[in-house]
Amino acid sequence: MYRLPLSGIRVLDLTMGWAGPYASRLLGDLGAEVIKIESARNWDVTRSLHLLGRDEARGYNRSGHFNHLNRNKLGCTLDLSHPRGREQFLKLVALSDAVIEDYSDDVADDPGLSYDVLRQARPDVILVTIFAHGKDGPVAGISVAAALCAALLYRRRTGRGRWLEVAQRESMASLIGEFFVGFSMNGRQPPLLGNRHRSMAPHGCYPCAGPSEAGWLAVAVASDAEFAALCQVMGRVDLTADARFADVVSRYRHQDELDEMISAWTRGKTPREAAMVLQEAGVAASPVASVADLMEDPHLRERGFFEKTAHPEAGVWDMEGVPWRLSLTPAHVRLNAPCFGEHNDYAFRHLLSLSAEEMAELESEGVTGRTPLLSLHD
Amino acid sequence: MTSETAEDLPLSGFTVLELGEGVSAPYCGKLLADYGADVIKVEPPAGDPARRHGPFPDGTTGAGLPHPEKSALFLYLNTNKKGVTLDFSTASGARLLRRLVEEADVLVENQPPGRLEELALSYQKLAHVNPRLLMISVKPFGEGPYGRWNATNLTSFASGGQMYLTGDPDREPLLTGGYQAEYQAGLNAFAATLAALLGLAVMEIGQHIEVSAMECQACVLEDRLPDYAYRRSDTLSQRRGNVSSVLTLEEALASPQMKARRYFQEVDHPVAGRWVYPGPPFRLTDGSPSDGGWGWRAGRAPLLGEHNEEVFGELLDLARSDLVRLRAAGVV
Numbered sequence: 114m115y116r117l118p119l120s121g122i123r124v125l126d127l128t129m130g131w132a133g134p135y136a137s138r139l140l141g142d143l144g145a146e147v148i149k150i151e152s153a154r155n156w157d158v159t160r161s162l163h164l165l166g167r168d169e170a171r172g173y174n175r176s177g178h179f180n181h182l183n184r185n186k187l188g189c190t191l192d193l194s195h196p197r198g199r200e201q202f203l204k205l206v207a208l209s210d211a212v213i214e215d216y217s218d219d220v221a222d223d224p225g226l227s228y229d230v231l232r233q234a235r236p237d238v239i240l241v242t243i244f245a246h247g248k249d250g251p252v253a254g255i256s257v258a259a260a261l262c263a264a265l266l267y268r269r270r271t272g273r274g275r276w277l278e279v280a281q282r283e284s285m286a287s288l289i290g291e292f293f294v295g296f297s298m299n300g301r302q303p304p305l306l307g308n309r310h311r312s313m314a315p316h317g318c319y320p321c322a323g324p325s326e327a328g329w330l331a332v333a334v335a336s337d338a339e340f341a342a343l344c345q346v347m348g349r350v351d352l353t354a355d356a357r358f359a360d361v362v363s364r365y366r367h368q369d370e371l372d373e374m375i376s377a378w379t380r381g382k383t384p385r386e387a388a389m390v391l392q393e394a395g396v397a398a399s400p401v402a403s404v405a406d407l408m409e410d411p412h413l414r415e416r417g418f419f420e421k422t423a424h425p426e427a428g429v430w431d432m433e434g435v436p437w438r439l440s441l442t443p444a445h446v447r448l449n450a451p452c453f454g455e456h457n458d459y460a461f462r463h464l465l466s467l468s469a470e471e472m473a474e475l476e477s478e479g480v481t482g483r484t485p486l487l488s489l490h491d
Numbered sequence: 492m493t494s495e496t497a498e499d500l501p502l503s504g505f506t507v508l509e510l511g512e513g514v515s516a517p518y519c520g521k522l523l524a525d526y527g528a529d530v531i532k533v534e535p536p537a538g539d540p541a542r543r544h545g546p547f548p549d550g551t552t553g554a555g556l557p558h559p560e561k562s563a564l565f566l567y568l569n570t571n572k573k574g575v576t577l578d579f580s581t582a583s584g585a586r587l588l589r590r591l592v593e594e595a596d597v598l599v600e601n602q603p604p605g606r607l608e609e610l611a612l613s614y615q616k617l618a619h620v621n622p623r624l625l626m627i628s629v630k631p632f633g634e635g636p637y638g639r640w641n642a643t644n645l646t647s648f649a650s651g652g653q654m655y656l657t658g659d660p661d662r663e664p665l666l667t668g669g670y671q672a673e674y675q676a677g678l679n680a681f682a683a684t685l686a687a688l689l690g691l692a693v694m695e696i697g698q699h700i701e702v703s704a705m706e707c708q709a710c711v712l713e714d715r716l717p718d719y720a721y722r723r724s725d726t727l728s729q730r731r732g733n734v735s736s737v738l739t740l741e742e743a744l745a746s747p748q749m750k751a752r753r754y755f756q757e758v759d760h761p762v763a764g765r766w767v768y769p770g771p772p773f774r775l776t777d778g779s780p781s782d783g784g785w786g787w788r789a790g791r792a793p794l795l796g797e798h799n800e801e802v803f804g805e806l807l808d809l810a811r812s813d814l815v816r817l818r819a820a821g822v823v
Contacts, residue, residue, distance in 0.1 A: 116693055117690070118686045118689050118690025118693075119686060119689060119690070120690075120693065139682065143690075144690075177717035177718060177720065178717050178718075180717070181716070182717075228778045232778070250711065251711045252675060252678075252711050255679055255682050255711075256682075257773070258682045258686075259522070259678070259682035259685055259773070260773035260775070262682065262685035262686050262688075262689055263526055263685055263773075263786065264775055265689055266501050266685060266689060267501035269689075269692070270504070273777070275776065275777065275786070276775075276776050276777070276778040277773055277776070278774045278776065279772070279774075280752070283749075283752070283769075283770065283772060284772035284773060287769050287771075287772040288669070288671065288674040288675070288678070289668065289669045289674075290567040290768065290769045291546060291563045291566075291568070291669070292546070292563075292669065293567075293744065293755065293767060293768065293769050294546070294767065295545065295546025295563040296546075296740040296741065296744065296767075297767035298548040298563060298766055299547070299548055299549065301546075301550055302739050302740055302741065303546065305668070306668075307666070308645065308663070310643075310645070311545060312543070312545075313643070318654070318664055318665075318666075319663075320663070329649075329655075331645050331646050331649035331650075331654065332646075333643040333644075333645045333646055392637075392640045392641060395641055397642050397645075397646045398646060399640075399646040399649045399650040400649065400650070401649040402650055402651065402652050403652065403655045404652055404655075404712060404716055404719040406652075406655075407651075407652050407709050407716070408719060408720065411636050412632060412636045412637040413635075413705070413706070413709070415635045415636055416633065416634070416703075416706075418706055418709070419720075430720050431720050432720060433706075433709055433710050433716055435710075436679055436702060436703055436709070437702050438633065438634075438699075438700060438701040438703075439683070439690075439698055439700050440614075440698045440699040441694060441696065441697075441698035442687075442690055442698065
């Protein structure tokens with residue numbers, strides 16, 4: 114196998130839901146060996162969001178949600194509330210570069226598994242704690258993946274581990290920073306603009322005729338030249354001579370009228386037709402893509418964005434790929450998401466060198482498991 | 492205020508060249524700089540267009556001729572960077588840019604698709620100048636059938652599937668506030684840059700990384716894409732949820748939680764003044780409660796061309812007379 118940027122990095126992943134698993138998925142995409150740890154009593158809720166019927170046998174291995182968010186990871190089971198589970202966990206920590214947790218296992222609050230305890234097992238370990246709320250979206254996961262890479266770079270230079278905190282609210286506030294700076298400047302809550310923009314007009318979403326249902330087209334005009342191009346395409350060159358639309362300030366003032374004229378034109382087109390002819394003239398336009406549109410999109414198809422994946426229990430389907438093209442080390446879906454406890458042998462027998470007897474003992478004591486307690490996420 | 496020496500920051504020692512305008516690549520550059528990298532932002536002599544977009548101190552939003560040093564958007568997105576002006580569409584400008592590339596570990600750019608190729612500044616060309624260069628290109632669509640399409644935050648938000656899922660089911664799809672599609676592309680570019688820097692130690696050779704805003708959006712549609720890919724049924728994705736912004740800006744700034752964590756920090760700027768800026772999206776601590784450092788630094792944005800003499804004069808060793816000549820020719 115060719116090398117990936119994070120080849121050789123081992124990450125223990127205790128996160129569940131959306132934000133944490135998206136972070137560890139990105140790390141797995143880039144080559145890290147991610148070992149997701151669940152237990153029969155504490156397993157990832159997204160396994161219960163299955164779409165193939167929850168009464169089917171082993172349905173917990175067949176959730177689209179889980180299988181998308183947990184690709185490129187290995188999975189084992191270990192009950193961290195059990196003393197023997199912690200003992201094995203700390204042995205895994207000694208062999209790992211990082212631990213990611215989001216309080217679903219209360220690691221940071223658990224004196225038996227605090228950062229200090231982890232550091233005793235592995236002095237330069239990196240612990241990432243995500244402060245998130247329930248069903249927080251995957252966007253925060255991008256910050257988490259970046260944070261861990263930053264800490265790995267720091268460790269490489271200094272030899273020191275770190276404890277990282279990612280508060281979902283803070284990483285999201287970072288994505289609207291100019292509004293906070295602006296508010297501190299002028300004390301004004303900016304007005305809600307809907308689809309409009311204060312220095313572009315027209316700027317909006319217009320109804321189109323679709324083959325099956327109504328579709329929409331987004332158009333943004335940033336300059337007088339682009340406005341002239343839009344008018345040309347619509348067969349309305351008369352508008353370029355109209356004083357109401359002479360510059361961006363007057364267009365902003367008269368955009369209700371403009372929106373009506375553009376809608377009259379878009380109604381006769383499909384979103385794709387309209388986008389193509391506008392883009393040909395240099396006007397920023399795009400269909401408002403539904404998920405179905407995306408999966409058929411010619412641009413994404415030509416780029417090979419969707420990758421055919423096969424899962425031993427869930428079948429074959431298309432999965433979104435990696436949004437970053439690395440020319441030398443392209444990332445792909447290498448591993449399907451783990452079935453529950455699929456890699457217990459790898460984690461305990463191969464990495465920790467436990468004997469078959471010890472493995473059986475842990476399983477009989479309920480420390481490891483092969484089936485989740487289904488009553489948990491009913 | 493955190494008070495770490497530059498050596499304590501996770502990205503200390505890396506030199507980054509940013510050819511960024513607007514939001515996406517500048518946000519990537521800002522994060523690299525805030526976590527310790529030495530980021531040189533290259534602006535056209537007329538300045539990054541973000542300087543003309545609000546919010547502004549007087550409450551205007553950018554119509555007319557706003558003050559180029561007072562845009563909250565620019566001030567926020569360019570903290571801790573050094574700023575130089577350079578017209579690299581001229582022959583002497585391109586020569587200077589190649590000299591800067593020799594000094595850089597990372598080049599992050601969001602130039603209009605095709606522009607750098609036309610100027611003989613593509614990755615293939617720049618890799619000859621510096622084989623270890625990591626070049627990160629943040630593009631609306633990326634190479635492919637839409638590769639040369641014109642785009643804004645609105646059209647990127649629409650193309651990646653987020654807009655279709657936002658708003659009220661009885662009305663047209665809705666854009667979220669600010670520049671979400673561009674910020675998210677910049678955040679993705681930041682993560683990709685750091686991962687590639689880790690890989691560089693193993694590869695010993697640079698590479699080109701292309702980040703597609705459309706794909707960044709398509710990857711975070713939560714349950715919608717798996718639902719469809721799995722069942723070929725679009726029933727769930729026709730349901731639109733309202734995006735709620737629960738806190739006003741004032742409430743967020745006054746939030747006891749944010750205060751206790753010292754998330755918002757005052758930063759002074761010689762022209763724009765002293766204002767409140769959001770803090771780090773993540774913190775690196777040594778685990779001790781007394782630790783004041785977060786692996787992050789507060790700082791301010793550069794004035795237009797503020798570091799021309801330092802960068803061209805000291806780093807590239809250009810004679811003062813040459814700088815004067817270049818300035819007169821409008822190259823810097």
